Amino acid sequence: MTKQPMRLAGLALVAGASLTAATAQAADKGTVHLAYVEWSDAVASTNVMRAVLEQAGYEVELTSLSAAAMWQSVATGDADAMTTAWLPTTHQDYHDRLEDQVVDLGVNLDGTKLGLVVPAYSEMNSIADLDDHADAIDGKITGIDPGAGLMGLTEEVIEEYDLDVDLQSGSGATMTAALQNAVANDEEIVVTGWTPHWKFARWDLKYLEDPKNVYGGAEQIHTMARQGLEEDMPEAYAILDAFEWTPEQMGEVQLLNQQEDADPYENAKQWVAENQDLVQEWLPES
Structure with missing residues (x-):
């Protein structure tokens, strides 16, 4: 401005x-x-x-x-x-x-928008790709506080897509810290994400496509x-x-x-x- x-x-x-x-x-x-x-x-x-x-x-x-x-x-x-x-x-x-x-x-x-977020350099483009890259992401999705609605939706995503990964709870701060560390080392990571959030201004990120529309549209x-x-x-x-x-x-x-x-x-x-x-x-x- x-x-x-x-x-x-x-x-x-x-x-x-x-x-x-x-x-x-x-x-x-x-x-x-x-x-x-x-x-x-x-x-x-x-x-x-x-x-x-x-x-x-x-x-x-x-x-x-x-x-x-x-x-x-x-x-x-x-x-x-x-x-x-x-x-x-x-x-x-x-x-x-x-x-x-x-x-x-x-x-x-x-x-606003909800979904799973990865670094822009990630080979993953869709939620359906997660199982093929489970080893690279240590078999987990990095989440936020367990009471958040986004976490409940992500549990539904894991079930709907029949993913063999775990949802790791934490906080907004621990999620962004893990993301920062992964980006600094050019590593794969999947985090629960939402817009607006400052992380999109800090790093080059993308949402994974959600063909089953579990996360829904804009909120x-x-x-x-x-x-x-x-x-x-x-x-x-x-x-x-x-x-x-x-x-x-x-x-x-x-x-x-x-x-x-x-x-x-x-x-x-x-x-x-x-x-x-x-x-x-x-x-x-x-």
């Missing part, structure tokens, strides 16, 4: 002043509790929303949970909202069980709120409802978060300061 230096500095000053003024008002407006899962997209969107809500005068508390617990916390009212509901496929089970207990505020990001990320939030905090509810951005905009924040000693909250505040034109579209008119 290219901006003139003077305009960038001016926006940062405006946003900084707004955030400072907001701190004084926060005690009157109350605290918004946001739940999230430690995925790069969730860390980016949740911290951006924190910065925006603080600009509007709210205090914000974040709670990191598993995907299942994140949904449950909004359904029970322990959290006010989340910005990381992947639908209709990844979080289908959670949605089917809890849709009557949460409020769907709609899509905040369109154009969307929704914002979910607890029941009663609109009545309790109408302005916060309106901001969460208006929140919408693109994979490219999210990618900017994700890349900032990959810098050494990165602070996702500080990076979010920086991004919000530099993108006030968009942020103002999320804020209610004065």
Whole structure:
């Protein structure tokens, strides 16, 4: 994203002043509790929303949970909202069980994708190729946290394609660390992947074709709120409802978060300061 230096500095000053003024008002407006899962997209969107809500005068508390617990916390009212509901496929089970207990505020990001990802140099092009390269990948698919919907879908993939490989659980961080090591050594590796994710900007990667369409088509990320939030905090509810951005905009924040000693909250505040034109579209008119 290219901006003139003077305009960038001016926006940062405006946003900084707004955030400072907001701190004084926060005690009157109350605290918004946001739940999230430690995925790069969730860390980016949740911290951006924190910065925006603080600009509007709210205090914000974040709670990191598993995907299942994140949904449950909004359904029970322990959290006010989340910005990381992947639908209709990844979080289908959670949605089917809890849709009557949460409020769907709609899509905040369109154009996502799920699947198995390999380095671009890999000889594999389809999920059906995995068994032929089982030795090269140590007989495993490198996954993320076991509660993620993507992991459940990958178990279905192994069954549908009758693959003789194991799905190794871990976290988003361990998955990308394994990918980094494999790419550095020109080795074969298969990981569970999704878009948007910063790894596609860092390395030359490709999705394996899924001829049986187990992973489904493109997904969307929704914002979910607890029941009663609109009545309790109408302005916060309106901001969460208006929140919408693109994979490219999210990618900017994700890349900032990959810098050494990165602070996702500080990076979010920086991004919000530099993108006030968009942020103002999320804020209610004065």
